[in-house]
Amino acid sequence: MTIRRLCLGTSTFAAGRQHPDKDSAPGIAAFADALRAGVRMVHSAPKYGTQPAARQAWEAAGCPTDVMHLIKVELAVDVSMAQTKTAISDVLESSARNLRADRLHALVVGVDLRRTADRARLVDYGALTAFYERCAETANACGLVDYTFGYAHSPGQLTAALATDAIAGAAAQYNSTEAWPAVFLDRIAASGRPFIAIAPLRRGRLVDHDATDAHSRLRALRWVLGHPAVTAAALTVSSRAHLAEALDAAQHPLTVQQVRDDLRYWLAAPVAHGNRPI
């Protein structure tokens, strides 16, 4: 069922850190509708300030017990083991509390680019591998979460995350202008790991506002879901109208052939890929 391949992003669907004055009611209504329609994956973080709104939506939808919560945390590559433990348990404990969740599915750990003081470590494969290993072992040992996934900002980070056995899945921004994770997708699928495609519409920039029908308007989402190695696409919607279009688009992904043809074109492009959509 392709609706299960949608993951609800929570950064901006309701009032929170990014949009403190936003009217939360339409986003909460859309979130509850999504759960009623069968969406079962939610990506959130305490620092977005929207987990209480996500809980409100979950309660409005009748408290379904099988929601899989992915919890994001970003840490500097060079933080100590003690800081890693504290940061991970703080994020998981507050998420469980905010979401009223008995069980959290996965911690999605990524590198905090700004807070990594030793910049050389951001491109040091050994340091990155050790970082993912340390985070995964800490999270897996704390008993609050089932899995640890590695979030990657770059191919080097994804390579390091996948080299770590304790990392059970991968996540990265993946859309038709940030298509680099495609190079890894077959490998990720072959290793039996899930891949979460973050921001399939590139924060709304890939919505085709000139299109006259929803399938064309959200072609970018259909493109992301057209790749069989994409387990789920983490999308934000703040209204029932946007949700209805997303549910429809998710049930009509592009064909694998269309996606692979587009990717061949992307890989062969003679210029920097920049912001040019496929």
Ligand SMILES: NC(=O)c1ccc[n+]([C@@H]2O[C@H](COP(=O)([O-])OP(=O)(O)OC[C@H]3O[C@@H](n4cnc5c(N)ncnc54)[C@H](OP(=O)(O)O)[C@@H]3O)[C@@H](O)[C@H]2O)c1
């Ligand atoms: N480093 C990380 O881990 C990281 C980075 C970025 C994002 N994320 C996660 O990924 C989630 C999704 O990312 P995102 O919000 O940046 O990008 P996105 O889901 O690709 O795009 C969201 C934007 O698309 C708009 N949209 C959705 N459906 C639409 C429709 N039918 N018509 C017109 N516009 C539509 C939304 O508008 P409305 O809100 O008005 O509906 C919103 O502005 C976030 O919530 C967050 O959980 C994680």
